[in-house]
Amino acid sequence: MxxxxxxxxxxxxxxxxxxxxxxxxxxxxxxxxxxxxxxxxxxxxxxxxxxxxxxxxxxxxxxxxxxxxxxxxxxxxxxxxxxxxxxxxxxxxxxxxxxxxxxxxxxxxxxxxxxxxxxxxxxxxxxxxxxxxxxxxxxxxxxxxxxxxxxxxxxxxxxxxxxxxSPDEHDRAVAWISHLPVMVSASLISACIGEADQAVLELAKKLASSGFRDTSRVGGGNPELGMMMAKYNQKALVRSLYAYREQLDQAIDQIEHSDWGALEHDLHATHHNRPHFIS
Missing domain, CATH: 3.40.50.720 (NAD(P)-binding Rossmann-like Domain)
Known part of the structure; x- marks a missing residue:
């Protein structure tokens, strides 16, 4: 062929x-x-x-x-x-x-x-x-x-x-498992470099290991690809970003109010559910 x-x-x-x-x-x-x-x-x-x-x-x-x-x-x-x-x-x-x-x-x-x-x-x-x-x-x-x-x-x-x-099913699915992770990962990197104390920032860079490497990988990838995801899958990506923000707000509230029981419950749920996405 x-x-x-x-x-x-x-x-x-x-x-x-x-x-x-x-x-x-x-x-x-x-x-x-x-x-x-x-x-x-x-x-x-x-x-x-x-x-x-x-x-x-x-x-x-x-x-x-x-x-x-x-x-x-x-x-x-x-x-x-x-x-x-x-x-x-x-x-x-x-x-x-x-x-x-x-x-x-x-x-x-x-x-x-x-x-x-x-x-x-x-x-x-x-x-x-x-x-x-x-x-x-x-x-x-x-x-x-x-x-x-x-x-x-x-x-x-x-x-x-x-x-x-269908194209719509594809775009909604990849918004969750591909496009959202790019934006989350990029935001993680941006948050870290926003540390005002230069000594702490330099120490963080030295201490960064597998956890940071894994969670920051897609956010440190090709910027053009990330832009195209956002531009051409805008509706589904925004929907997933709002849902992710709700989860972050919930975690912040639990930690601020020392609601360790609720936090532990959620962490057990994510521990149980992650293998369903990773084959």
């Missing part, structure tokens, strides 16, 4: 490495010629170009650009797609994608591989990034079943766990 990848960053680059290892021919498109050159040297793509004309041969095209430029990227590649080509995306928000981009192409399948690292760019690309990760598909009712099946088979070949749901 000939697979096109538009956007050769962490996700696009990692897809290229995995698909080429399976024997697929990969065609990469990037706005920067140096990224195209690096894609070839790193083994991400068989051919790479700044021109989307290279995609004429592609059977399936993965849109791996940031959400902010995805619509423009889609418009650029449309004239070069074969009539039977399937297009899918990897965006972390699906409602906007399915509303604004999917109608442009009959064989469009909304997708979201839920994998990543704190790094970005083609140098961060790695093999087997998607192993055991969720890969969500959000096809429209009018999406041809053959197109959905083709993307699903490719996703499964990455050893991902494939799920199908």
């Amino acid at each position: 000939v697979i096109g990848i538009v956007g050769l960053g962490l996700i696009g680059g990692s897809l290229g490495l995995d698909f080429r290892s399976q024997g697929h021919r990969v065609l990469g498109v990037s706005r920067k010629s140096e990224t195209c050159e690096r894609a070839i040297s790193r083994g991400v793509a068989d051919q790479s170009s700044v021109s989307p004309e290279i995609l004429r041969q592609a059977d399936v095209v993965f849109l791996c650009t940031p959400l902010g430029v995805m619509e423009a990227a889609m418009d650029e590649i449309l004239p070069y797609l074969s009539l039977d080509a399937v297009v899918t995306d990897v965006g972390s928000v699906k409602g906007w994608v399915m509303q604004e981009i999917a109608p442009k192409w009959k064989n469009f399948v909304g997708g979201h591989p839920m994998a990543g690292t704190a790094e970005s760019g083609i140098e961060a690309a790695q093999r087997k990034l998607f192993v055991n990760c969720a890969y969500v598909l959000t096809p429209a009712e009018t999406t041809p079943s053959e197109a959905v099946q083709q993307v699903e088979e490719l996703a499964r070949s990455l050893q991902s766990h494939v799920y199908r749901c």
Whole structure:
């Protein structure tokens, strides 16, 4: 199969490495010629170009650009797609994608591989990034079943766990477990660096260990990705932030009033419930 990848960053680059290892021919498109050159040297793509004309041969095209430029990227590649080509995306928000981009192409399948690292760019690309990760598909009712099946088979070949749901269900779910954690984690970092006593702040930096590393990781990641989550999933994210603030207010009240019984009850509940989210 000939697979096109538009956007050769962490996700696009990692897809290229995995698909080429399976024997697929990969065609990469990037706005920067140096990224195209690096894609070839790193083994991400068989051919790479700044021109989307290279995609004429592609059977399936993965849109791996940031959400902010995805619509423009889609418009650029449309004239070069074969009539039977399937297009899918990897965006972390699906409602906007399915509303604004999917109608442009009959064989469009909304997708979201839920994998990543704190790094970005083609140098961060790695093999087997998607192993055991969720890969969500959000096809429209009018999406041809053959197109959905083709993307699903490719996703499964990455050893991902494939799920199908509506765009709205996806966006509400990821607001809780992906977008909210980014904002919470970023707020944690901001709160820490707001310590007025410089000596205490420097000591805190020296003492920070696994607990801080784990809880601050996503907040210290790619700022552009966090911005896109907030902008394109605004309604669901704000809803989850308000709910989180209520929980913080409750914890503050319990601690201020020495309500240790209530606090212990809540901590037991979170201890019990966390494993249901972590497989």
